Amino acid sequence: MKILVFGKTGQVAQELQRQADVTALGRDAADLSDPAACAAAITAHQPDVVINAAAYTAVDRAEDEADLAHTINAQAPAAMAMACAQGDIPFLHVSTDYVFEGSGTAPWSVEAPIAPLNVYGQTKAAGEDAVRAAGGNHVILRTSWVFSEHGNNFVKTMLRLSETRDALSVVNDQIGGPTPAGGIAAALLQMAQAMHGGQTGGTYHYAGAPSVSWECFARETFVAAGRDIAVTGIPTADYPTPATRPLNSRLDCSTLTTDFGITPADWKADLAAIVHRLTS
Incomplete structure (x- = not known):
């Protein structure tokens, strides 16, 4: 099975390359700010499956770069999805919990209405709509709070800050599921195999x-790093950012288990392994 991956240096893209023999396209080979080039890459490579693991993910900067974020997060996936639909190629696209407005405490189901609070979430929601509208066999996989030993993420930020500080204040009223990039990659590869075999996505x-x-x-x-850092919880209101974050990012993953037999694991074991590699 020939898998074409958009993205090369991102957290999930690097895990896809680590776990499987894939062709990963970086910005030099397929710039998502040029949607036509993305469609052309699919035509040129003639893959069996396409995974889009690339995105504009600078949540706060997106408030000032809405046009660029929309091109990368909505127009590029639209071009990819249409090229895949025309070639009868399964297309898997990574999305985000930020498509939800974050009220309440119940996990968001896949059917729940979306109402993003910020530009990043709005552009990702537009990307989802475009992928569905293309009409091909596709998966939209929403995930949250991604961490790994690659790229920029919360875990690496905390470890870096703890090298020079012995106390930190961290938001305590945003709730979500920390998600190892390796687990996302493994899920995408399992779903890609199933869809290549004829299973329908969603x-x-x-x-x-x-x-x-x-x-x-x-x-x-x-704790995983063995560092004695005093952590004080603060409300989101005390840590203002340009982009509004949802307070409730809990996701109901039950249909993924029902349809593909994939159940996300407890993230703590992955966290311990990743922190060990980062600090050894």
């Missing part, structure tokens, strides 16, 4: 369990 959720606050996630990171 919209699914993949998020680590259990759901926790950023404060709790920070504490667990420092």
Whole structure:
């Protein structure tokens, strides 16, 4: 099975390359700010399956770069999905919990209405709509709070800050599922194999369990690192950012288990392994 991956240096893209023999396209080979080039790459490579693991993910900067974020997160996936539909190629696209407005405490089902609070979420929601509208066999896999030993993420930020500080204040009223990039990659590869074999896709959720606050996630990171850092929980209101974040990012992953037999694992074991590699 020939798998073409858009993205090369991102967290999930690097895990896809580590776990499978894939062709991964970086910006030099397929710039998502040029949607036509993305469609052309699919035609040129003639893959059996396409995975889009690339995105504009600078959540706060997107508030000032809405046009660029829309091109990368909506127009490029639209071009990819249409090329895949025309070639009868299964298309898997990574999305985000930020398509939800974040009220309440119940996990969001895949059928729940979306209402993104920020530009990043709005562009990702537009990308989802475009992928569905293309009409091909597709998966939209929403995930949350991605971490790994690659790229930029919360775990690496906490470890870096703890090298020069002995106390940190971390938001405690945003709740979600920390999700190892390796688990997302493994799920995508399993789904790709099933769809290559004829299974129909749809919209699914993949998020680590259990759901926790950023404060709790920070504490667990420092425990894994063996670092004695005092963590104080603060409300989101005390840590203003350009982009509004959802307070409830819990995701209901049950349909992924029902349709593909994939159940997200407890993230703590992955966290311990990743922190060990980062600090050894």
